[in-house]
Amino acid sequence: MFRSRARAAKLTERQGGGEVRSVVLLLPGGFVRSRLRPLKIVEQGLQELAAELTERGCSDGIAVHLLHYRYAGWNGAAADTASDTRWALAELASRYGDVPVVLIGNSLGGRAAFWEAGHPAVVGVVGIAPWLPYGDLVEHLAGRRVLIIHGDRDRSQASAAKSLDYARRALAVVPDLARYEVPRGSHYLVKQADAVRALTTAFVLATLGTEPSPLANGGLRTPLPTRDTRAG
Incomplete structure (x- = not known):
């Protein structure tokens, strides 16, 4: 009788050279529920960020990996992505x-990043339009550096309102948490990708101690300057 092979998660090949002194792990988006294989186009959305992190961090021993999930969905209590x-x-x-790790999660991957930020190796976590349902725990973020970037017009399941609620609760354990809102930004932030990528990269390098911090002290709704910033 033929039996299909069980799916397994997989890391992409390491990007970056030299001795590894830290790691950046990229977690792509997906769906609330799906047992299908992840969509390649979702993973491709993080490739330019991976390339920039590799270029900027190569001399500092930063290894960059992207995670291929087993399934495209979170899938309820199974929490497959986490x-x-x-x-x-x-x-x-x-x-x-024992090297420090920064997690970067987009949408569905943002929830996985924040869920697993309590791992002892994790020193920082970034959520790009992260899916952060009301009530998700925040206590394990203590001692980590945190950045959230969200479009102010994101009304998807991973809405800006939810990440704002999460950030407000997380302030109790991460007083210097930074959250930026992208003016006129939807869930996908395609037009604002350059600005999002630049801030994310700068934050990661600062968290790993290779560059000064780029963050502004403007509260939890700090506007992210972009070329698409217009009145209206």
């Missing part, structure tokens, strides 16, 4: 040892 992220963190530790 489970795959836990596997990836264990795998990175086995490859590189």
Whole structure:
């Protein structure tokens, strides 16, 4: 009788050279529920960010990986995306040892990043239009650096209102948490991708101690300057 092989999560090949002194793990978006394979186009949306992080961080020993999930969806109590992220963190530790890790999650991947930010290797977490349902825990963020970027017109399941509520609750344990809103930004932030990528990269490098912090002290709705910033 033919039996299909069980799916397994997988890390992309390492980007970056030299001795590894830190790691950036990119977690792409997906769906609330789906047992299908992840869409390649969703992963491709993080490739330019991975390339910029690799270029800027190569001389500092930063290794960049993207996680291929088993499934395209979170899938309720199974929390498949978070489970795959836990596997990836264990795998990175086995490859590189005790090095600091920054998690970057987009949409669905944002929830996985924040869920797993309590891992002892994690020093920072970035959510780009993250899906952060009301009531998700925040206490484990203590001691981490946190950045959230969200379009102010995102009314999807991963809405800006939800990430704002999450950020307000997280302030109790992360007093210097930074949250930026992208003016006129929808969930996908395509037109504002350059500005989002620049801030994310600068934040990661600052978190890993290679560059000064780029963050402004403007509250939890700090406007992210972009070429698309217009009145209206």
